[in-house]
Amino acid sequence: MNRETAAAVTALNSGLLIFLAVVLFALVNHPGPTATAAAAPWVAEPALLDDPDDPVDPQVERGWGVYQAERCSACHSVAGQGSPRYPLDGVADRLSAQELRLWVVDPQEIRPGVRKRPYDHLSEEEVEALVAFLEILVEP
Amino acid sequence: MNPLVSGAIWLSFYLGIVLAPVALLLVAPTPPGGGFWWDVSMGLGFAGLTMMAVQFVLTARFKRATAPFGIDVIYAFHRYLAYALLAIILLHPLILVLRDPAQLSAIITPWDAPLEVSAGTASLFLLLVIVGASVFRKPLRIPYEAWRATHLFLSIGAIGFAFYHLWGVSYYTEASAVRGLWVLIGFSIGAVVFYVRLLRPWRLLHKPFRVVDVRPELADCWTLAVEPVGHEGFLYEPGQFAWLTVDRSPFFMQEHPFSIASSPHPSGRLEFVIKELGDFTSTVGQIPPGTVAYADGPYGSFSMDRHPEAAGYVFLAGGIGIAPMISMLRTLAEREDERPHLVFTGHSKWDRVPLREELSDLSERIDLQVIHVLEEPPDDWDGEEGWITAEMLDRYLPPERHEFHYFICGPVPMIRAMETFLKELEVAPGHVHTELFDMV
Incomplete structure (x- = not known):
């Protein structure tokens, strides 16, 4: 094997080894989120939104629409969907409607210095719909 | 030491450094895991960043560390590792997007995304430019000197953005041990860049050479001879090479690697046989004797x-x-x-x-x-x-x-x-x- 090939084989195998080590890390690291918002099973299965036997509150459905349109899942997760950095499962157990509203429109007010941008461009109706959606996120 | 043994030791050292931040997550207190694919993506991001960091060390030309292999093969390793790290870093956002397509918008509309996320996108973009410009330097007709300078500055930009991304997103970096390790990695890179780009040129500046002879050879080749001024030069094994700077300050990164063609001489005199190839090499014939030069060497195992x-x-x-x-x-x-x-x-x-x-x-x-x-x-x-x-x-x-x-x-x-x-x-x-x- 010539030296150039040796360098290539060593480098690419190192890359592969690093990938496998990371996979191993992911396997032994803590398991994924287990808390699921039983109140909003349609987060994981959007088809359930159209289930005639179990109608969804139109205000909550609208709030879910705002959540998606504002791409909240870039930083938050619901029922294991989205970024696990800041899970929202059970958020309604921890915060009141007023606190939820503040977290959306003026997070600095509720926790000064927090790294979260205010969603103050939302209309009153959109904020209320979003809060209505967040309010159903309770632990079973 | 046998190059294979010392190669194996260095390689384990390399893998150890690259995987250290990921391994530390298993022992340091961290937030709950984000599920298998999330954790794979995060781990690849961390490993990719340390791989980027070590790239700086590989081209730092540490003489003793590279001596057993020859520095040319270390540069080849640096080049091929770039492909591996590019694949690993591309997988990091790719997995996130496959896992949750909503994340795609943050990448394709970076002006709309949080700053720390866009920094990651910027780092990835720079990385693609760096690898592209290196692989296609000749077809794109990018002059070596221009490539060299931009390669360094783009690389510093890419790793700077990547660190900002890591710090800003700060997922899995809350534990103070993890934070400390990243600070250490960041400072080490700073130290390597400082040593290679400032300290070593400064040392070269105090060991100047002077051009003593320029004579034509057949086939558009020139023999360029330099002698040390006020110092003894350096010892080398016949067949080794040096990075040569002529008529420029060593701080300007205008150096070129050339094989030393002379036999080791007590005066420290070095001769290079240089072929005109259309770049700096085509100006060798016009270099007047007396011109100041700097030689960084010796390197290579070809002896x-x-x-x-x-x-x-x-x-x-x-x-x-x-x-x-x-x-x-x-x-x-x-x-x-x-x-x-x-x-x-x-x-x-x-x-x-x-x-x-x-x-x-x-x-x-x-x-x-x-x-x-x-x-x-x-x-x-x-x-x-x-x-x-x-x-x-x-x-x-x-x-x-x-x-x-x-x-x-x-x-x-x-x-x-x-x-x-x-x-x-x-x-x-x-x-x-x-x-x-x-x-x-």
Whole structure:
């Protein structure tokens, strides 16, 4: 094997080894989120939104629409969907409607210095719909 | 130490550093895991960042660490690792997007995304530019000097953005041990860049050389001789190379790697044989004697002095690949070596064979057979024609060929062909030495 090939084989195998080590890390690291918002099973299965036997509150459905349109899942997760950095499962157990509203429109007010941008461009109706959606996120 | 053993030690060291931040997450208190694919993506991001960091160390030209392998192979390792790290870093956002397509918008509309996320996108973009410009430097006709400077600044930009991304997103970096490790990695890179780009040039500045001779050779080649001013120069093994800066401050990164063609001399004098190739090399003929120069060396493992037990040496040179060979041959002549040696050169025409007179003189001073192979020989040529072939080698090599050591230097296809031929002739791989001088 010539030296150039040796360098290539060593480098690419190192890359592969690093990938496998990371996979191993992911396997032994803590398991994924287990808390699921039983109140909003349609987060994981959007088809359930159209289930005639179990109608969804139109205000909550609208709030879910705002959540998606504002791409909240870039930083938050619901029922294991989205970024696990800041899970929202059970958020309604921890915060009141007023606190939820503040977290959306003026997070600095509720926790000064927090790294979260205010969603103050939302209309009153959109904020209320979003809060209505967040309010159903309770632990079973 | 055996290069294989020290290679294995360095490689485990490398993998240890790259995986340290990921491994530390398993012991440091961290937030709950984000599920298998999320964790794979995060782990790849962390490993990719440390791989980027170590890239700076690989090209820092640490003489002692690279000595067993030859620095040319470390540069090749740096180049191939770039592909591996690019794949790993591309997988990091790709997995996130496959896992949750909503994340895609943050990447394709970075002006709309949080700053720390866009920093990651910027880092990835710079990385693609860096790798693209390096792989396609020649087809894109990017001058070496311009490539070199932008390569450094873009790389610093890419790792800077990546650190901002890590710090801003700060997922899995809350634990103080993890934070501390990242700070350490960041500062180490800063220290390496400081050492390579400021401290080493500053040291070179205090060990200047002066151009003492510039003389034309055949085939658009020039011999450039420099002598140390106010210091002793450096010792080198015949066949090694140095990075040469002429008429520029060493801080400006206008240096070029050249094989040293002279034999080691007590005065510290260095000679380089440089072929005009359209860039800096085409200006060598106009350099006036007295011009200040800086030589950073020696580097490389391409030397007969690493294999003194050989029954003799065979030098296979294509084009300007003769430069490191002439250093070894001049040294053998000075040492009045009595072993048999052979030189094969491959060239287009007879008047394109640099140093042919000197090779002829050397063949009278030591037991040296010179075989010139010409693609377009003159009418009265009674030597070898075409390219160097396995059959030709077989014909000239003496029966004790397996105790010889072989040095190959030339264009990449020529090196590959010679390696194949020597393998066919059952020469042990450990007896075949190459110089990968075509770095970018």
